[in-house]
Amino acid sequence: MIGESTSKNPRISHMSISNGDICSDFGSSPVYTVQVPPTPDNNPGPLHIGLQDMDSSSSYKDEDLDQTELRNSKEEDALLYKISQPLTRVVKISPIIIALYRILIFVRIVALCLFLFWRARNPNEKAIWLWGLSVICEIWFAFSWLIDQIPRLYPVNHATDTEALKARFETQNRNNPTGKSDLPGIDVFVSTADAEKEPPLVTANTILSILSVDYPVEKLSCYLSDDGGSLLTFEAMAEAASFAKIWVPFCRKHKIEPRNPESYFGLKKDPYKGKVRHDFVRERRYVKRGYEEFKVRVNALSHSIRRRSDAFNSKEEIKALEKWKNWKVKVEEDQVKEPRPAIVAPKATWMSDGTHWPGTWTVPCQNHSRGDHASIIQVLLDPPEDEPVDEIGGEGRALDFEGVDIRLPMFVYVSREKRPGYEHNKKAGAMNALVRASAIMSNGPFILNLDCDHYVYNSIAFRDGICFMMDQDGDRVCYVQFPQRFEGIDPSDRYANKNTVFFDINLRALDGIQGPMYVGTGCLFRRTALYGFDPPLAPVETEPSGSCCFPQQKKRKPATLEYASGIGKGCRVPR
Numbered sequence: 001m002i003g004e005s006t007s008k009n010p011r012i013s014h015m016s017i018s019n020g021d022i023c024s025d026f027g028s029s030p031v032y033t034v035q036v037p038p039t040p041d042n043n044p045g046p047l048h049i050g051l052q053d054m055d056s057s058s059s060y061k062d063e064d065l066d067q068t069e070l071r072n073s074k075e076e077d078a079l080l081y082k083i084s085q086p087l088t089r090v091v092k093i094s095p096i097i098i099a100l101y102r103i104l105i106f107v108r109i110v111a112l113c114l115f116l117f118w119r120a121r122n123p124n125e126k127a128i129w130l131w132g133l134s135v136i137c138e139i140w141f142a143f144s145w146l147i148d149q150i151p152r153l154y155p156v157n158h159a160t161d162t163e164a165l166k167a168r169f170e171t172q173n174r175n176n177p178t179g180k181s182d183l184p185g186i187d188v189f190v191s192t193a194d195a196e197k198e199p200p201l202v203t204a205n206t207i208l209s210i211l212s213v214d215y216p217v218e219k220l221s222c223y224l225s226d227d228g229g230s231l232l233t234f235e236a237m238a239e240a241a242s243f244a245k246i247w248v249p250f251c252r253k254h255k256i257e258p259r260n261p262e263s264y265f266g267l268k269k270d271p272y273k274g275k276v277r278h279d280f281v282r283e284r285r286y287v288k289r290g291y292e293e294f295k296v297r298v299n300a301l302s303h304s305i306r307r308r309s310d311a312f313n314s315k316e317e318i319k320a321l322e323k324w325k326n327w328k329v330k331v332e333e334d335q336v337k338e339p340r341p342a343i344v345a346p347k348a349t350w351m352s353d354g355t356h357w358p359g360t361w362t363v364p365c366q367n368h369s370r371g372d373h374a375s376i377i378q379v380l381l382d383p384p385e386d387e388p389v390d391e392i393g394g395e396g397r398a399l400d401f402e403g404v405d406i407r408l409p410m411f412v413y414v415s416r417e418k419r420p421g422y423e424h425n426k427k428a429g430a431m432n433a434l435v436r437a438s439a440i441m442s443n444g445p446f447i448l449n450l451d452c453d454h455y456v457y458n459s460i461a462f463r464d465g466i467c468f469m470m471d472q473d474g475d476r477v478c479y480v481q482f483p484q485r486f487e488g489i490d491p492s493d494r495y496a497n498k499n500t501v502f503f504d505i506n507l508r509a510l511d512g513i514q515g516p517m518y519v520g521t522g523c524l525f526r527r528t529a530l531y532g533f534d535p536p537l538a539p540v541e542t543e544p545s546g547s548c549c550f551p552q553q554k555k556r557k558p559a560t561l562e563y564a565s566g567i568g569k570g571c572r573v574p575r
């Protein structure tokens with residue numbers, strides 16, 4: 001479900017795949033010359049597909065040799081064909097279904113009109129006020145039902161082609177001789193606010209599902225915003241970063257789905273089905289045990305932080321008491337007027353390295369309470385190296401990651417500064433803080449946000465989103481909204497908690513008009529669209545007109561008109 005970058009734009013037009021247009025058998029068909037010029041903002045620009053007859057080729061004479069080679073290889077032909085494919089397409093919903101639905105709407109409109117007409121013609125004289133009120137209510141209900149139906153007139157489905165994305169950006173070809181991934185960077189934002197209401201284990205699972213997505217590691221960064229400023233969340237995230245070192249390569253090696261360990265190990269289906277590697281059973285058992293231990297450590301954190309802090313605080317109290325006693329002795333003996341030292345040490349929350357936690361303390365005090373603390377930013381996983389790294393016989397030979405990339409994406413803990421008197425206790429502010437922090441640290445051209453209790457269910461989901469962004473008209477897409485699926489709902493879903501109508505009908509229907517609304521989470525944004533400014537443009541000066549005696553003043557074209565249809569394209573986001 002995609003949203004447009006500006007309301008000025010008409011509906012997004014997508015190329016639809018037509019088998020008749022492009023021949024899939026390349027044996028004797030014309031050669032497809034595909035040029036995908038790399039641009040600094042990682043947008044491919046328009047894809048030019050030149051259909052060339054080899055005999056009449058004149059401008060590509062130098063490349064004749066290359067093209068002959070390409071022609072010889074069926075695989076390369078297939079690659080060229082794949083590159084030429086659109087990354088997304090609209091899958092039309094069956095016209096019969098839509099026609100039936102429209103007929104049903106029409107029948108209901110007629111029935112409603114007849115009913116309202118009958119109501120108006122039959123007033124209840126004994127309770128005229130009550131009658132009037134109920135007619136008004138019924139008209140309002142009919143009207144709101146009608147408004148609800150209008151967006152559903154043109155529902156669409158979008159499909160992505162991740163193979164074409166791979167062929168275009170991650171396969172060795174003339175434009176990409178090394179075959180290194182040319183996909184754009186994505187910064188993932190996760191928000192959490194309260195370590196008690198939002199258990200850190202759930203947040204840790206969300207983070208693990210993000211760190212292990214199928215996307216180039218060096219292009220991915222994950223930021224956690226902790227509005228609670230809690231040491232518990234911080235230490236749980238440090239634990240998650242450490243467990244990710246085995247979880248992420250394990251997922252990559254054995255193609256695990258979903259990549260949230262709690263959900264994966266809780267799956268009811270047979271975990272060995274379809275797994276062919278001989279070491280899967282052993283490694284799964286090892287990682288499962290590792291996860292159980294990780295859970296115990298995370299669940300014990302609040303206790304261990306309390307115990308550690310109590311120990312440090314009692315030491316501080318003893319020190320303070322000693323200081324006070326020394327002062328007392330000095331004052332009595334020498335009559336020196338030194339200021340009296342504090343007899344009680346603050347009840348601080350301590351980090352494991354023996355320093356004060358800069359965020360919220362368990363016993364809040366000035367500068368260390370929920371709405372009053374300094375900003376904290378800590379890189380828990382450093383940016384990865386540029387080239388893949390593998391490991392033979394990792395974890396003391398219990399796991400073998402030979403040929404598996406063991407690098408992890410950058411992971412950063414952020415808790416924005418809070419001060420009394422400032423209203424900054426909402427998610428939007430947390431997102432703004434992350435937009436600013438990430439702009440300095442990784443500056444990914446795309447941003448995806450998730451609540452701490454939402455996880456990535458499908459490891460290629462990010463690629464799906466990027467297909468829309470990098471498609472031919474992709475630079476006009478502001479955001480791609482993913483639908484939500486819910487776990488732990490009673491099987492019959494008596495209370496409609498799955499929100500199927502909203503996610504699977506309303507948003508899809510809106511997608512057919514201009515795009516769905518942003519639902520607050522699970523949304524992939526174009527960074528420049530969030531910044532909300534137009535590309536910088538040089539003023540265009542028009543030729544003076546009018547007579548030679550009365551020259552008119554030079555007029556400047558309004559900059560926005562120039563690029564009205566290309567917003568976002570002119571904005572370069574350096575990576």
Ligand SMILES: O=c1ccn([C@@H]2O[C@H](COP(=O)(O)OP(=O)(O)O[C@H]3O[C@H](CO)[C@@H](O)[C@H](O)[C@H]3O)[C@@H](O)[C@H]2O)c(=O)[nH]1
Binds near residue numbers: 519
């Ligand atoms: O001061 C705050 C308050 C909340 N949050 C975060 O905001 C998210 C959503 O808050 P929550 O209280 O969980 O709201 P819900 O009602 O559960 O969520 C609904 O509203 C959210 C905000 O629009 C959407 O993201 C969700 O999809 C939607 O289900 C959570 O990750 C919170 O940690 C902060 O970061 N800072």
Ligand SMILES: [Mn+2]
Binds near residue numbers: 451453
């Ligand atoms: Mn929530």
